[in-house]
Amino acid sequence: MSGRSILVIEDIDCSIELENRDSKSQPWNHGNNKFSAIIISVISKKCHYKLTLSGLLNFIDGLWSCCGDGRINIFTTDHRERLDPTLLRPGRMDMHICMSYCTISEFKQLAFNNLGLRHHCLFEQIERLIKKVEVTPAEVAEELMKINDPEGSLQGLFELSSRQDN
Structure with a gap:
């Protein structure tokens, strides 16, 4: 990996069977190397490499970490x-960001960022709705950006919640 690049491994808990070594079921004690293998396609070279947990750890902060400048590693998971x-x-994961469902304070920030609104007569209704309906900040932002009319954008949030009920 060259310097000034970003590596993203999505769903790392599914991509590599990186089972917690503190857990009771330890596949490496059963003569099973399946846990340590992941196939990563390197598109530019059209070849495949196997990666172990040890190899990944070395890549993140071992010898490979000194090769290159300004590298960012991003790992996503639903099961930390x-x-x-x-x-x-x-040192390996310096920042942990939980991206959960939209909260009222996040909604207010999105309304300000996207519509320039700090207060609106529909905010109280939307706040009650956010407490009931699980909606991500991305879904809220998408709805708020659809049209330039603040009233119409906020009304769209009510339609978003009704689509989720179906």
């Missing part, structure tokens, strides 16, 4: 608890 603690420690 499944990841080995050695992968989560500071």
Whole structure:
């Protein structure tokens, strides 16, 4: 990986069977190397490499980490608890960001960022709706950006919640 680049491994808990080494079921104790293999396609070279947990850890902060400048590694997961603690420690993962459903304060920030609104007569209704309906900030932002009319954008949030009920 060259310097000034970004590596993204989505759903790392599914991509590599990086089972927590503290867990009771330890596949590496059963003569099973399946847990340590992931096939990564390198499109430019059309070849495949196998990556182990040890290899990934070395890549993140071992010898490979000194090669290149300004590299960012991003790992996503829906199950942080499944990841080995050695992968989560500071220096390997310096920042952990939980991207959950939209909260009222996030909605207000999105309304200000997208519509320039700090207050609106529909905010109270929308706040009650946000407490009931699980909607991501991305879904809210998408709805707020659809049209330039603040009233219409906010009304769209009510339609978004009714689509989710179906």
